[in-house]
Amino acid sequence: MNQTPPSKTIQLDQFMAVPMFCASLLFLVLVAAAVQEFTSDSIYQSSEISLFFFGCTLAMFPLFLGEAIAHYRLGSPHWKSALKRAFLPPLRLAARDHETGRTMWLPMMGWHEVDDDLHEEVEKAFSGPMIVVALMILPLLCLDFMSHFRFNINEYPWIQVIIETGYSITWLAFTAEFIVMFSLVDKKFTYVKKHWVDLLIICLPLVAFLRMVQFSRLLRLQQVTKATRIYRLRGLSLRVWRGIVALDVLSRLMRIDPQRRIELMEELISEKEDEIKKIRLQIAELQTRLDLKSPISPSHISSAAPAKDTEAA
Template identity: 25%
Template sequence: MNMDIKASKGRIIEAVNACDNPYLLLQMEKLLKREGMLGPIGEMVAEFPVLLEEEPPRDKIIQTHLSAPDQNKLSRYDSIATPIFFFLGLIMLMLAAAILNAISQADVNLNVAIFQGTVVRMYLFGWLVYVGDFIVLLVLARQTHRKLATGEFIFRVAALLFPPMRMASRHIQQVELIWIPLYGWSLSNEGLLKLIKRKFSIPMIVIALLIIPVLLIEWQFYDQVSAYLNTDLTFLLDLVQAFIWMAFASEFILMISISNEKVEYAQKNWIDIAIILLPFISFVRTIRIFKIARLTQLARGYKLRGLLMKARQGFVFASFFYRILTIKPDFQINRLRKQLVKNQKEREMIEEDLIELYKALKMENKI
């Protein structure tokens, strides 16, 4: 052990002498200043060598256009079906956007009612296709005596509740693989996540920008624009908002499917979640409205739906400005620096917890 420490010191000293990176030298200096406080952790490693185990390196290598898994009938079926269901998922997402926006309207005329009915029937037909796909998977798994990946199986069950989720599902047996247009079967890792995020960045800014003319027309210039175009703008504005919602939903579904840290990704992108979920809240409220008899409660229901629509527009507006800011170098540097400081504080707090645990164990004579 002493030889290992001596050799490690020698390597570090050589590296420090050869290092001209001021940032790296500053980090080492800060860490060495805490050497006295971290002494108990140095004692802990004798009893708990797990503290010295190195973490596996981050997987940032982008691997795309990989061979489709075809080890058995189940694997081959999913390799063929997944690309098909990606595009079918986009269609289902379009239908969901149309349904949610149509139901969010306060005034429902005959044409809107007919449109709603047609879209709902199309959505239900698509849902039956997903049910059939799920049944085929179960049958093939039984025939081939193959086990379905638990996490992906749960994801497929969830996709029965909201079929567009299937568009970004991973392979049912090789869950490290995901199919993406233009890239084919790809390794789902940090490198792929960054690549797709970079590809989405500019298009999503442009799409979020569409909310500005929508807000201006709805709040200030509706009558003027409607008179100039000689048409009712309600359908057009709803169409634009449905497109915005679909874009945010498709990006989020794809990105969270690629991410291996789904909870962390969801926490960082809570604005996108709010944009996606608010129409569903309005939808649930609408169902409840149908059961309300008194007109005053009905009016409150419509008022709440209006507030939810405005809230969604506000979140899209906020998302637009945030995405704009994230491409500015100064903003990015300040944001990432704050994140570094936060992470360092969290690390120090964890180390302090380790020290407290070690002291408690010593008091109880357990080590």
């Protein structure tokens, strides 16, 4: 029996799965490198190198736009999703197929249907690396704190490289995890509302980076007072970011404790039970409306008539 060949949309998805995943990951690495250079104490070097990495990310946009155009010309049902990702390339990291929108390609897993089982499997896969990141960030925070009070970090450039690279890896890990898990869920707003701290960790350095772009422009204009003020705001935003990361990391480490995991599971059960109660109430309300709107059937009328005749007799 001859099997129906896959559509051109599926063929393109299968062909582009690995290259576009690598491209989106490279895009994130370049952004992380820009953030890393931005956190450097060397102001002038930081701005120049950061803008270089930022320019590399801009040069990658035609690649993602080209994929969207290809799906549009093929008439792919979900070509608009590809167009949206062309303007936000990191979202291509865990993109769904453009034929049905119900399958996804991930490394070491291949193509899988997006469901609760895949969500649980990916969450378990992320748990190990994120624990490593959580354990790594704590000594980095201590080292960073000591560098401001115990010694001059400019005298030990290798320590500065370790701190900046560690923060860069942390940002990259949080961003990759958030994008993949966000792509797996159907209720996007609910996921963002529940994981707003992770979203803040991702966005805060980017906002600070935009401040740095303005800062570089002010330096060229030789407006030293305003430039110094913006540089201080940049440092403040990064300290806030590191504090938020520390709190989130401590929260992740607490989840390793069996007792804490039991408490989280009980909270999850309670949330699910509340959702089930709401659904049952909605079903009952809809059923009541149906009962009120349903007319009396002729069979009921005919069966009731002889009873009345018997009583009259």
